[in-house]
Every structure is written in structure tokens, then in C-alpha cells.
Amino acid sequence: MTTGDDPRARSASWGDAGMTIARVAAHLGVPIVGDAGVGAVVVRDLDDDSRTVRPGDAYLAIPGSRWHGLDFENEAAAAGAVLAISDRPSSVLPSLVVGEPRAAMGPLASWFHGEPSRDLRVFGVTGTNGKTSTAHFIEAALTAAGESAGLISGARIRGPGYDLVPERTTPEAPMLQRTLATFRRHGVTSCAMEVSSHAVDQHRVDGTGFRVMAFANLSDDHLDYHGSMEAYFATKAEMFTEARTQTAVISIDDMYGARLAAGTVPTTWTCSTRDASADVSAGGIRCGESGTRFTVHTPHGDADLHLQVLGPHQVANALLAITCVVADGVDITAAAEGISSVTGVAGRCEPVHGGQPYTAIVDYMHNTAGQNALLPYLRSLARGRLIVVIGATGGRDPGKRVPLGEVAARHADIVVVTDESPETEDPELIRAEVLRGARRAGSALVVEEPDRRTAFELAVSMAGPGDVVVVTGRGSDPFRRYGPHASFFDDHTELKRAITDSLGERIT
Numbered sequence: 001m002t003t004g005d006d007p008r009a010r011s012a013s014w015g016d017a018g019m020t021i022a023r024v025a026a027h028l029g030v031p032i033v034g035d036a037g038v039g040a041v042v043v044r045d046l047d048d049d050s051r052t053v054r055p056g057d058a059y060l061a062i063p064g065s066r067w068h069g070l071d072f073e074n075e076a077a078a079a080g081a082v083l084a085i086s087d088r089p090s091s092v093l094p095s096l097v098v099g100e101p102r103a104a105m106g107p108l109a110s111w112f113h114g115e116p117s118r119d120l121r122v123f124g125v126t127g128t129n130g131k132t133s134t135a136h137f138i139e140a141a142l143t144a145a146g147e148s149a150g151l152i153s154g155a156r157i158r159g160p161g162y163d164l165v166p167e168r169t170t171p172e173a174p175m176l177q178r179t180l181a182t183f184r185r186h187g188v189t190s191c192a193m194e195v196s197s198h199a200v201d202q203h204r205v206d207g208t209g210f211r212v213m214a215f216a217n218l219s220d221d222h223l224d225y226h227g228s229m230e231a232y233f234a235t236k237a238e239m240f241t242e243a244r245t246q247t248a249v250i251s252i253d254d255m256y257g258a259r260l261a262a263g264t265v266p267t268t269w270t271c272s273t274r275d276a277s278a279d280v281s282a283g284g285i286r287c288g289e290s291g292t293r294f295t296v297h298t299p300h301g302d303a304d305l306h307l308q309v310l311g312p313h314q315v316a317n318a319l320l321a322i323t324c325v326v327a328d329g330v331d332i333t334a335a336a337e338g339i340s341s342v343t344g345v346a347g348r349c350e351p352v353h354g355g356q357p358y359t360a361i362v363d364y365m366h367n368t369a370g371q372n373a374l375l376p377y378l379r380s381l382a383r384g385r386l387i388v389v390i391g392a393t394g395g396r397d398p399g400k401r402v403p404l405g406e407v408a409a410r411h412a413d414i415v416v417v418t419d420e421s422p423e424t425e426d427p428e429l430i431r432a433e434v435l436r437g438a439r440r441a442g443s444a445l446v447v448e449e450p451d452r453r454t455a456f457e458l459a460v461s462m463a464g465p466g467d468v469v470v471v472t473g474r475g476s477d478p479f480r481r482y483g484p485h486a487s488f489f490d491d492h493t494e495l496k497r498a499i500t501d502s503l504g505e506r507i508t
């Protein structure tokens with residue numbers, strides 16, 4: 001979904017006019033296979049998806065786990081691709097053959113767009129939880145310090161002339177480099193960016209130079225993909241080398257962070273909410289219903305922050321953010337003001353106001369670390385009961401479904417188990433796992449309601465004054481998929497509707 005300008009629609013050509021197939025071939029050091037006479041044809045952009053290829057593009061045909069990009073060579077050619085770049089020749093397009101197309105794609109896209117990360121201060125954030133919030137804080141800190149800032153996050157990609165809700169946390173390299181080039185073209189001077197472990201493993205950020213790479217935390221998630229915590233950690237750790245980043249910023253509150261900090265080669269700044277010996281630390285933390293106050297201590301002085309976003313976990317995220325920018329020379333007072341000005345991050349501990357006499361929250365918790373960080377806080381806000389609406393998304397780490405149900409029921413009085421986005425899985429089987437965890441946890445009332453809208457109605461129908469209702473798992477992701485059917489469903493909008501409808505019913 002795109003709002004505002006779509007830079008691709010406005011630009012005749014992304015590469016310069018002399019960006020021909022012959023130049024791309026020379027850059028890759030490989031001959032043109034097929035029609036050698038096409039060398040003078042201009043390549044207007046790069047795209048790795050046949051469904052978004054436009055006339056003049058080079059189609060990067062990637063061998064994936066489900067498809068080989070060349071399975072879609074006819075679609076790419078019909079859409080106007082002038083070249084295929086893959087690990088074997090296309091039968092319908094002139095081709096450049098490279099050993100590992102995914103590994104080649106990042107550096108190629110960066111070169112094609114004129115190495116945009118060299119002209120921007122790029123702040124990367126990696127970790128299991130908190131990347132989105134931290135990236136938003138960095139964006140706000142940079143803006144307050146007078147920078148023109150861009151944001152590349154799973155919730156939003158935005159900058160001057162660019163605002164869209166992306167599908168991935170970290171875009172594939174062609175889109176990433178195009179975005180950075182667009183930012184540069186619009187005068188952006190710095191950029192905050194989420195770097196998922198999938199992105200590192202799939203070379204999506206290869207070719208991007210980082211001023212700062214931040215490590216937030218590592219916990220049990222994505223093990224269906226990485227196989228083990230050690231492999232997951234090793235993937236994240238790849239970003240903390242001198243070849244990748246000038247400065248490493250690492251939260252040592254996390255066990256894996258402490259381990260990483262002990263071994264990193266780039267200039268390293270540590271931060272901690274607990275350990276005053278870290279380079280940057282937080283003190284005097286006071287968490288209330290309207291936000292959290294704390295003082296940050298840095299080698300460049302101290303500053304007071306007043307976070308308006310809810311939840312004690314945001315202290316760690318804000319601390320990581322301020323460490324990143326201060327480590328890169330940003331004024332600490334401006335940074336603190338910027339971070340304190342953030343009023344909310346969509347779908348992250350986001351209050352829903354519908355005139356109800358209880359607290360309603362939408363949060364993107366989708367692993368037990370997130371639950372353990374947030375549910376005790378939400379419990380502390382409740383003068384009555386804590387009602388949790390929970391499910392699990394299909395195609396993601398099935399091993400976490402039972403624990404998700406279990407932890408929810410350990411903290412809540414009522415657990416409503418519903419569907420999230422089953423993708424290609426059987427939603428009933430997903431719910432069965434979450435229910436199994438919830439039912440074995442203890443005394444919470446556990447209710448199953450497959451329909452998400454009805455589940456919200458059920459949760460609010462049970463809520464009374466002083467209770468807290470939290471809807472979890474989707475955050476600000478507006479799409480749900482049942483097999484091939486995608487539909488729009490925004491948790492915040494739907495929860496608000498359920499609340500106002502229920503109040504209307506109570507009045508009439």
C-alpha cells in the first residue's frame with residue numbers, strides 16, 4: 001500500500017541514461033548470454049519480483065525456497081523486462097549469469113543507484129523485539145537535531161515524498177537501495193532502519209554501509225528459520241563487523257548483547273537500563289499511566305527523557321536510540337527532546353480511546369519475551385481484570401504457539417483465543433496449539449472465538465470499569481491472509497468499533 005508519491009511512478013529512469021546492459025555486464029564481470037546486440041539497451045531499474053517489474057527493468061530471478069525466479073520469466077518479459085540476472089540463463093530474456101543471485105543483488109543494487117548509503121548516515125537496528133520502536137525514536141531524535149530523516153521500518157517507510165506501509169520489516173535490496181536513493185534525491189541526510197535477521201541471512205542489506213548498527217536483544221523467535229538460538233545469534237552478529245558498520249551500539253541488558261559486546265571489533269558503545277558501568281545508562285526510571293521518565297547518562301552529558309509511549313520496555317528502546325545518535329555525534333539535548341516528543345508507534349502498546357471506562361490497548365507482542373515485558377505492566381494498570389486477545393500467525397515458528405497461550409493465561413484473567421493471519425495453514429490447528437498452552441497454564445478463563453471481529457466484541461463485552469483489554473499479535477499490520485485471500489483488518493480500527501458499538505448497545 002502506498003500513499004503520497006510513488007517514486008517509481010515519477011521517475012523515467014533510475015539508473016543514469018548511460019546505465020546499459022553492457023555496463024551492468026561489465027560491472028558484474030560476466031558476458032551477455034543470448035542476444036549480444038542488446039548491450040546498448042538502457043536498464044531503467046532493478047526488480048526481483050515479476051509482479052512489480054516495469055518496462056526497461058532488469059529482472060533479478062532469485063532461486064528461493066518456494067520458487068525459482070525464472071519460473072516467472074515469461075511474466076517478467078511480458079511486463080517489459082529487458083534483462084534477466086540469475087544463476088542460469090533465461091530462455092526468453094537476454095541474461096547475465098552470476099553464481100549466487102541473492103548475494104549479488106545487494107551490491108549490484110547499491111552500485112546501480114550510486115551507493116546511496118555513502119551519502120546518508122544510516123542507523124541500523126537489529127534484535128528480536130523493539131526494532132520498530134527504536135527506529136521511530138532514532139528518526140525523531142535526528143529530526144529534532146535538525147537532520148532531514150528517513151525511516152525504513154516494518155510499520156512504515158517514510159521520508160520526504162515517500163510514505164508507504166511495507167510488506168517486509170527490511171525490504172529486498174532493489175527496493176532498499178531505491179528507497180535510499182529516493183531519500184537522497186529528496187535531501188534526506190540520515191535514515192533509521194530496521195534490520196531483520198531474515199534480511200541479514202538473505203543478503204538484503206549487503207551493499208549498505210551503516211554508520212551505526214544497534215543490537216537490542218535476542219530471544220526465542222524465528223527458530224523455524226534459523227534452527228537454533230546459536231544460528232540466530234550468529235546471523236545477527238554478522239552485522240557487527242568493521243566491514244558492515246562504523247560503530248556498534250549494544251544493549252548489554254541482554255545476555256546475547258553482553259556476549260556480542262565482549263567480542264565486537266568496531267568501535268562499540270554499550271548501553272544498559274541496569275548497569276551504570278555501561279557507556280550509556282538509564283537512571284531514576286519512573287513508569288506511570290501517562291508514560292515513563294528517566295535520566296540518561298552518557299559520556300557527553302546527561303539528559304532527562306519523558307516517554308509518552310506506554311510501557312517500561314520502551315526505556316530500553318529509547319536508551320538504545322539515544323545511544324545510537326549520541327555515538328554518532330548528535331546533540332544529546334536535541335535527541336532527548338526528539339525521543340520525548342514521540343506520542344506513539346502504531347500498534348505498539350497503542351491505547352484505543354472509544355469513551356470506554358476501561359483501558360484498551362493494541363500491541364504487537366508475538367513472542368514470550370514481548371509478553372513477559374508487557375503483560376506484567378498491563379496487569380499493574382488494571383484495577384480490575386486483564387483480558388488478553390491472542391492468536392498466532394501462520395507460517396511463523398509453530399514452536400512458539402503453545403508458550404504464547406501459556407504465558408498469556410499466566411498473566412491474564414480472561415484469554416480469548418482467535419485467528420490472526422493463518423496464511424496457508426489450517427487456522428483451527430493454530431488455535432488448538434494456543435488453546436493447549438492457555439488451558440494448561442492455570443486459572444484464567446479461556447475462550448475460543450475464531451472470528452477476530454467477534455473475538456474483539458466478546459472481549460469488550462466482558463470488560464468493566466478499571467479492566468484492561470489488550471489485543472495482541474498483529475500490531476499495525478493491516479492485512480490478513482486466509483490461503484490466497486487477503487483482506488484488510490486493522491486491529492486499532494476494529495477494537496475501537498467494537499468498543500463504540502458496545503457502548504451504544506449499553507446506552508440504548
Ligand SMILES: CC(=O)N[C@H]1[C@@H](OP(=O)(O)OP(=O)(O)OC[C@H]2O[C@@H](n3ccc(=O)[nH]c3=O)[C@H](O)[C@@H]2O)O[C@H](CO)[C@@H](O)[C@@H]1O[C@H](C)C(=O)N[C@@H](C)C(=O)N[C@H](CCC(=O)O)C(=O)O
Pocket residue numbers: 048049050051060061062063064065066067068069072128167168169170171172196197198199225
Ligand atoms: C523466509 C523468507 O523470508 N522468505 C522470503 C524469501 O523467500 P524465498 O527466498 O523462499 O523466495 P520464493 O518465495 O521462493 O521466491 C523466489 C523468487 O521468486 C520471485 N517471485 C515469486 C512469485 C512471483 O509471482 N513472482 C516472482 O518474481 C520472488 O520475488 C523471489 O525473488 O524471499 C521472498 C521474496 O522477497 C519473500 O517474499 C519471502 O518472505 C516470506 C514470505 C516471509 O514471510 N518472510 C518473513 C519471515 C520475513 O522476511 N520477515 C522479516 C521480519 C521478521 C521479524 O523480525 O519479525 C522481514 O524482514 O520482513
Ligand SMILES: Nc1ncnc2c1ncn2[C@@H]1O[C@H](COP(=O)(O)OP(=O)(O)OP(=O)(O)O)[C@@H](O)[C@H]1O
Pocket residue numbers: 127128129130131132133134154169194196216217313314316317347348349363364365366369370371373374475
Ligand atoms: N525492548 C523490548 N523488550 C521486550 N519486548 C519488547 C521490547 N520492545 C518491544 N517489545 C515487544 O515487541 C513487540 C514488537 O515491538 P517492535 O515492533 O518495536 O519490535 P520489532 O523488533 O520491530 O518486531 P518485529 O520485527 O516483529 O516487527 C511490541 O509490541 C512489544 O510487545
